[in-house]
Amino acid sequence: MAKLRKFKEAIIEKLIFLSGIASIVFVALIFIFLLREGISVLRSTSLGAFLGGKFWYPISDPPKLGILPLILGSLLVTLGAIAMAVPLGIAAAFYIAEVAPSRLRNILKSFVEILSAIPSVVLGFLGITILVPFLKRFLDLPTGLTAFAGSIMLAFMAMPTIISISEDAINAVPREYKEGAIALGATHWQTLHRVIIHGALPGIIAAAMLGIGRVFGETMAVMMVTGNAAVIPNSLFEPVRTLTATIAAEMGEAAKGSPHYNALFAIGIVLFVISFLINLTADLFLNRSRRR
Amino acid sequence: MKKLCPAVLFLGLFQLFFLCPASAAPPGQKSASLQIKGSDTMVNLGQAWAEAFNAIHSNVNVAVTGGGSGTGIAALINGTCDIAESSRAVEEKEIKQAEAKGIRFNQETVALDGIAVVVHPSNPIKNLTMDQLREIFMGNIKNWKILGGPDWPIVLLSREVNSGTHIFFKEHVLRRGKKKAQEEFSPGALMMPSSYAIAEEVANNENTIGYYGMGYISPRQKVIAVAKDAQSPFVEPTLQAVRTNAYPISRPLYLYTNGTPKGVVKEFIDFAYSKEGQEIVNKTDFVPIK
Numbered sequence: 001m002a003k004l005r006k007f008k009e010a011i012i013e014k015l016i017f018l019s020g021i022a023s024i025v026f027v028a029l030i031f032i033f034l035l036r037e038g039i040s041v042l043r044s045t046s047l048g049a050f051l052g053g054k055f056w057y058p059i060s061d062p063p064k065l066g067i068l069p070l071i072l073g074s075l076l077v078t079l080g081a082i083a084m085a086v087p088l089g090i091a092a093a094f095y096i097a098e099v100a101p102s103r104l105r106n107i108l109k110s111f112v113e114i115l116s117a118i119p120s121v122v123l124g125f126l127g128i129t130i131l132v133p134f135l136k137r138f139l140d141l142p143t144g145l146t147a148f149a150g151s152i153m154l155a156f157m158a159m160p161t162i163i164s165i166s167e168d169a170i171n172a173v174p175r176e177y178k179e180g181a182i183a184l185g186a187t188h189w190q191t192l193h194r195v196i197i198h199g200a201l202p203g204i205i206a207a208a209m210l211g212i213g214r215v216f217g218e219t220m221a222v223m224m225v226t227g228n229a230a231v232i233p234n235s236l237f238e239p240v241r242t243l244t245a246t247i248a249a250e251m252g253e254a255a256k257g258s259p260h261y262n263a264l265f266a267i268g269i270v271l272f273v274i275s276f277l278i279n280l281t282a283d284l285f286l287n288r289s290r291r292r
Numbered sequence: 293m294k295k296l297c298p299a300v301l302f303l304g305l306f307q308l309f310f311l312c313p314a315s316a317a318p319p320g321q322k323s324a325s326l327q328i329k330g331s332d333t334m335v336n337l338g339q340a341w342a343e344a345f346n347a348i349h350s351n352v353n354v355a356v357t358g359g360g361s362g363t364g365i366a367a368l369i370n371g372t373c374d375i376a377e378s379s380r381a382v383e384e385k386e387i388k389q390a391e392a393k394g395i396r397f398n399q400e401t402v403a404l405d406g407i408a409v410v411v412h413p414s415n416p417i418k419n420l421t422m423d424q425l426r427e428i429f430m431g432n433i434k435n436w437k438i439l440g441g442p443d444w445p446i447v448l449l450s451r452e453v454n455s456g457t458h459i460f461f462k463e464h465v466l467r468r469g470k471k472k473a474q475e476e477f478s479p480g481a482l483m484m485p486s487s488y489a490i491a492e493e494v495a496n497n498e499n500t501i502g503y504y505g506m507g508y509i510s511p512r513q514k515v516i517a518v519a520k521d522a523q524s525p526f527v528e529p530t531l532q533a534v535r536t537n538a539y540p541i542s543r544p545l546y547l548y549t550n551g552t553p554k555g556v557v558k559e560f561i562d563f564a565y566s567k568e569g570q571e572i573v574n575k576t577d578f579v580p581i582k
Contacts, residue, residue: 057476059453069479128489133496142445142499145482228452228483239482249452249485 038265056230058260073240080151089162097170116160124224145227147240158211169203202288209282219244325353330364330377333456376548404579406506406534406542410513412498419526431478448481449502507577
């Protein structure tokens with residue numbers, strides 16, 4: 001009987017082990033697959049011409065496969081979104097964690113969750129029917145389909161991530177810090193911005209990085225409102241084409257094995273590497289905040 | 293009794309698996325299959341036809357795939373499809389290849405494709421020549437003022453590269469039908485995910501110019517009359533103008549078969565020509581031939 005139990009336990013242990021390493025295996029498999037399909041793009045273009053080329057005409061003969069405008073488009077939209085979402089998100093987190101009365105806090109928290117549950121295509125739909133015409137009229141632009149419209153959409157999507165994780169970080173600041181500051185005669189505000197913010201900073205930075213990751217990989221809403229013109233943007237108020245939107249728009253019709261198909265997978269590698277770096281940075285900061 | 297149960301169960305399962313399908317499909321009715329392949333522009337049309345055709349001929353299994361006109365014609369030559377959908381006529385080279393394999397192309401013009409160029413209703417520009425369109429969409433004319441309009445920047449709206457409309461517009465307007473030409477849309481052209489998105493943006497933005505299949509024409513956008521060259525008259529994309537080939541941005545859509553169609557192939561082509569088939573043409577934003 002004891003033997004059977006031992007056997008059972010060994011099996012369960014192995015199963016749990018497998019589940020545990022599953023995500024590592026998946027990530028590795030995905031990367032290998034991307035690499036296998038994407039690396040052949042180097043047969044039709046050089047690495048420099050791929051990453052630094054200014055023109056994206058994938059179905060012409062010969063194709064022009066330069067993704068510099070796409071990389072810059074993605075970065076610009078992300079930067080714009082972060083510039084809006086990070087200050088707002090952190091301020092909201094402080095309000096929810098430290099200032100709001102407890103009933104209001106619960107209501108706010110559930111609304112933040114609802115915001116994160118809105119499908120991106122719905123936000124995109126609202127963007128194209130309301131935000132885009134509004135931006136055009138309000139800012140007197142040639143068209144409202146701009147990087148700025150994309151940034152606003154993405155700011156909405158990044159806010160819930162930033163708020164929830166920052167709030168956790170603020171709550172994780174040891175109570176003694178706050179009590180000590182108040183005992184020394186500091187006001188609530190002084191405690192907040194001199195003491196708590198320092199304790200929570202690594203967590204807040206991690207929240208911002210995860211928000212960036214969320215924004216960078218978002219596709220649908222961005223594709224609907226940014227105009228998707230593959231030009232190198234000079235400002236936030238011009239149309240851009242992002243890496244993700246390019247894959248989404250063109251994958252369906254790219255002939256398997258063509259330079260275009262390989263180039264789309266290579267874009268996938270670029271996205272993968274950038275997202276990986278963003279998440280790695282977030283993890284580093286998150287670990288530091290937990291160790292305190 | 294207990295021992296009988298599995299036997300009964302087994303019998304029941306047996307009946308479920310082997311007898312039911314037999315009774316569902318009455319014997320004697322052979323099922324046929326029909327492979328249709330070719331133009332990406334026509335893939336939706338082909339699928340809509342196939343669905344409606346299937347409603348009448350439930351025993352025929354119709355498969356429609358895209359890949360491009362050339363792919364479809366090659367498949368017809370290789371005998372891997374029954375009907376090739378094509379948005380261009382077969383080329384001399386293809387006819388020779390087909391002859392070598394003993395295949396004779398039979399061409400059926402089943403629909404027409406007309407692309408309307410549209411601007412905002414408040415834009416005073418009414419007429420453009422093909423050359424002007426080419427300069428506009430290549431990004432060489434950047435303001436409506438140059439064309440005699442108001443001082444508004446021109447915002448170009450195009451479909452995504454995977455759209456047959458995009459490819460047709462590029463080959464026909466920008467490259468003037470020349471195969472080896474290298475002209476491209478201006479990189480600043482906005483790539484819209486659908487004809488609906490183009491229609492919306494044109495209706496909301498007075499700076500824009502866009503193009504879409506004729507089926508999308510509505511009073512919320514103004515249709516431009518186009519002339520082949522400076523000497524020719526300006527023609528609006530009406531059903532009549534496309535049918536008589538007076539409107540310059542249009543093309544016939546073909547179904548190709550091997551020899552005179554027979555059997556199921558003939559039934560399908562007759563269906564495409566029928567009243568119902570031509571209504572489907574209209575619904576999928578192409579121009580019926582009758």
